[in-house]
Amino acid sequence: MTPEEVRRTATGPTAGLAPGYAQANLIAVPLDWAYDVLLFTQRNPKPCPVLDVTDPGATTTVLADHADLRRDVPRYRVWEHGTLTAEPADATPFWRDDLVAFLIGCSFTFESALTRAGVPLRYVDQGRNVPMYVTNRPCRPAGRIRGPLVVSMRYIPASLVDTARATTARMPAVHGAPVHTGNPADLGIRDLDTPDFGDPTTPEPGDVPVFWACGVTPQAAVMASKPPFAITHAPGHMFVTDVRDDHYTI
């Protein structure tokens, strides 16, 4: 599928769809909160590498010429004062003229590079959404925004952990190198089989859990910071851009 076809038709998680194209997290907040969110992303570039910020009220992005940010994400989450109030497939009825949308890099973007490097993706092979976990590491606060680091986890064969690290390190705009390898407890994660977002996945013998900073971190910040209103993507249900993933490789 092309990126435009994914944007028009996908209803589930987008990992593995439109391979070769960058995917993005979405968070839209009222203009009054936009500076705090932008500063939060600047202060936490590993989980929040910003690919684009729209002007207030705009529903388009430079990342995909003909896209409409109100309806081209497979599933949205609508938040009021930090509480999830709706999970629509089309956010048009919820959109507001004062919303500023942030498109934030997604680790799905480096998965084509991992595949080319010979690194298997267990969760894709198992037909699951990537597992994501809220950690015990606080992000650096910004204005009224604070919250914990969220990570995504992939089981990687021990012999390929260095390859996975080197491959992703060269893509800092989509989270870059892992933030942790091996011990979930170091991140305050008690049980890998009960992720906070996404699905549990099954390791193969000799696999090691590898953790990358995750663009769901701003959603955790919405829950913790309770802005009056926000619209985000549903975890794993990303905005697929027209930008080649190689564009973000150094």
Add this chain to the structure above:
Amino acid sequence: MTPEEVRRTATGPTAGLAPGYAQANLIAVPLDWAYDVLLFTQRNPKPCPVLDVTDPGATTTVLADHADLRRDVPRYRVWEHGTLTAEPADATPFWRDDLVAFLIGCSFTFESALTRAGVPLRYVDQGRNVPMYVTNRPCRPAGRIRGPLVVSMRYIPASLVDTARATTARMPAVHGAPVHTGNPADLGIRDLDTPDFGDPTTPEPGDVPVFWACGVTPQAAVMASKPPFAITHAPGHMFVTDVRDDHYTI
């Protein structure tokens, strides 16, 4: 000299001082303009890679524990409505409680890596400030902020251009890979011997001019966009941080 010694004593350009430590551009604007400036940096990450943003009125930065942003830059520029009104060595009398300071990556930071890679720095050897040029390339505007890309130029032996490119590409937080190599006219630069900022430098036979995005770009934006008030560093007179330059290497 240590970074702290440079911050306390330097009065001229800082290239080559406190080698091994990152240096930063400074631009401080009233809080009312901070979102526009932050968005401008996000939309123009090559010239404006942000290393830190202070809270309003703060005069310290996470980049150097004991520094005072009002006096630890060797020379400042004070701007009113886009016009340069003072060039003090101490900005304390000009500082305001509503100022937000942006510390932006500086290409001096990758010069230790260039030296280790065997790339000579002609302008340092010649005891000059690096030459900087306003180009014909517009930055992507943000709110009330717009302006042209500014570049710094180093003459590099032709046989070492690829080395210089590869070395700097791995440091995107301090401008990364060159934006242009070889032909000044492609950037709208008429005469390399009359830079817009800094000093002219002299090539050796076989040298090629190589251009990197420059953190003076926000100053050109101040001149073009005319915010009511701003304080910046004087070009080449940088804020020397306590952060090792390797910290910004991928």
